[in-house]
Amino acid sequence: MDLNERIPNNVNLSEDKRLQRALEKWLPNFLSWWHDMGPEGFQQKDVWLRTAIDVGSEGWAHFDYVKMPEYRWGIFLEPAAPDAKVGFGDNYGAPAYQEVPGEFRNALRRIIVTQGDTEPASVEQQRRLGATCPSLYDLRNLFQVNVEEGRHLWAMVYLLHGYFGRDGRDEADALLERRSGNPDKPRILEAFNQPCDDWLNFFAFTMFTDRDGKYQLSALAESGFEPLARTCRFMLTEEAHHMFVGDTGLSRVVKRTAQLMKQNPNEDVRELGGIPLDIIQKYINFWFSYSLDLFGGEISSNSADFFAAGLKGRFKEQEQYTDHVAAEGSFTMMVVEDGQLASREVPLRNALNEVLRGEYVKDCEKGLARWNKALADEGLNQRLYLPNIRFHRHVGEYAGHYFDIGGNLISQDEFEAKKPEWLPKIEDREYVRSLMKPVTEVGKIANWMAPPATGIKGKPFEFEYVRL
Ligand SMILES: [Fe+2]
Ligand SMILES: [Fe+2]
Numbered sequence: 001m002d003l004n005e006r007i008p009n010n011v012n013l014s015e016d017k018r019l020q021r022a023l024e025k026w027l028p029n030f031l032s033w034w035h036d037m038g039p040e041g042f043q044q045k046d047v048w049l050r051t052a053i054d055v056g057s058e059g060w061a062h063f064d065y066v067k068m069p070e071y072r073w074g075i076f077l078e079p080a081a082p083d084a085k086v087g088f089g090d091n092y093g094a095p096a097y098q099e100v101p102g103e104f105r106n107a108l109r110r111i112i113v114t115q116g117d118t119e120p121a122s123v124e125q126q127r128r129l130g131a132t133c134p135s136l137y138d139l140r141n142l143f144q145v146n147v148e149e150g151r152h153l154w155a156m157v158y159l160l161h162g163y164f165g166r167d168g169r170d171e172a173d174a175l176l177e178r179r180s181g182n183p184d185k186p187r188i189l190e191a192f193n194q195p196c197d198d199w200l201n202f203f204a205f206t207m208f209t210d211r212d213g214k215y216q217l218s219a220l221a222e223s224g225f226e227p228l229a230r231t232c233r234f235m236l237t238e239e240a241h242h243m244f245v246g247d248t249g250l251s252r253v254v255k256r257t258a259q260l261m262k263q264n265p266n267e268d269v270r271e272l273g274g275i276p277l278d279i280i281q282k283y284i285n286f287w288f289s290y291s292l293d294l295f296g297g298e299i300s301s302n303s304a305d306f307f308a309a310g311l312k313g314r315f316k317e318q319e320q321y322t323d324h325v326a327a328e329g330s331f332t333m334m335v336v337e338d339g340q341l342a343s344r345e346v347p348l349r350n351a352l353n354e355v356l357r358g359e360y361v362k363d364c365e366k367g368l369a370r371w372n373k374a375l376a377d378e379g380l381n382q383r384l385y386l387p388n389i390r391f392h393r394h395v396g397e398y399a400g401h402y403f404d405i406g407g408n409l410i411s412q413d414e415f416e417a418k419k420p421e422w423l424p425k426i427e428d429r430e431y432v433r434s435l436m437k438p439v440t441e442v443g444k445i446a447n448w449m450a451p452p453a454t455g456i457k458g459k460p461f462e463f464e465y466v467r468l
Pocket of ligand 2: 149210213
């Protein structure tokens with residue numbers, strides 16, 4: 001691992017002068033993007049961050065105070081397997097692709113650009129959250145997520161520069177030019193154009209939207225294009241922390257809400273400055289449904305093509321499945337036909353987005369169970385839930401139709417009438433924002449959330465995670 005290079009890496013970058021020069025040209029553009037669009041107001045502060053210094057499963061991370069613009073962004077791939085094979089699809093068992101196969105070039109570039117675009121987008125969405133942090137611990141976690149999303153961008157840019165020549169370089173430049181939520185040059189996927197301007201949004205985003213990232217990266221970690229698989233495997237180790245931030249963040253909000261509910265005879269936490277459960281539920285509904293869209297259409301010829309080509313596999317393809325060709329099977333799903341829900345059988349390969357989405361939903365349910373345990377532990381009977389997967393969708397079979405929270409087909413008028421009960425309305429967002437006052441004293445926490453059970457890497461919660 002070459003940590004003293006301008007671009008830390010474990011890909012022998014200094015031996016490929018052309019690639020090194022190209023990436024060194026991209027570096028100042030990245031830094032100027034980070035300066036303009038990265039965390040606002042904290043660029044010169046010392047933040048106790050982990051930095052990747054090794055890709056081994058043990059001790060890859062080093063913890064120390066770092067100013068974010070000096071973070072060692074780099075290119076880290078998991079070691080190559082000695083004789084890697086294409087693990088699924090029509091070329092199952094053939095040697096893994098070390099270069100981009102010509103016939104899959106466009107598809108592969110699209111996959112990498114789409115993944116790459118999400119990384120800077122989330123940094124842009126979260127850039128003003130520092131000003132309203134609930135604690136120094138949470139502030140540090142926000143910045144950890146942000147610098148690692150920056151590194152994920154590097155991971156995808158390395159592939160574009162290293163394997164796609166000129167159009168790869170152009171795509172890498174474009175990744176720094178699009179802007180989250182900008183109508184003229186928006187980010188590619190809609191969840192990444194939604195505002196994430198309060199900490200409840202942030203926790204729901206890292207819980208649900210970063211978790212989509214886990215499933216996309218897992219599917220790409222199976223890829224027959226080895227450099228992509230090895231890149232994604234390492235990204236997944238970083239991604240785990242992002243989901244931890246969201247999952248435990250929401251759990252701590254729920255716990256605090258439950259405590260405040262018990263303090264008020266009407267269980268009204270507004271009087272006590274807490275976030276009501278119904279608002280938390282609406283934020284869940286919002287981010288869960290937008291994150292479901294990220295998996296793509298339920299019936300998808302792209303998913304079939306990507307699988308056939310050995311580019312994008314299933315979740316835990318090698319561990320979970322024995323038939324890696326999947327040419328025969330079928331999958332039954334609900335679709336809208338003549339204004340009614342009806343089941344349809346689809347060739348399995350065309351249903352792989354839906355298969356991956358199903359894995360994701362199962363994972364989200366575990367989070368809900370943990371939050372509901374926090375409610376039960378406080379002696380409350382109320383429970384949070386996931387809306388039906390058809391609710392509030394903008395991509396795929398259910399887009400353009402209206403469903404209630406239980407997944408029943410309803411009219412647009414019915415949907416509009418119930419919408420304020422299901423999705424955050426302006427007053428809800430304003431109320432949440434009104435609670436977002438910064439708490440920056442060491443060991444203190446905002447009133448609307450509970451402190452974490454433990455600190456980071458053996459440090460207590462009462463630790464100066466960010467020096468202000
Ligand atoms: Fe990421
Ligand atoms: Fe992430």
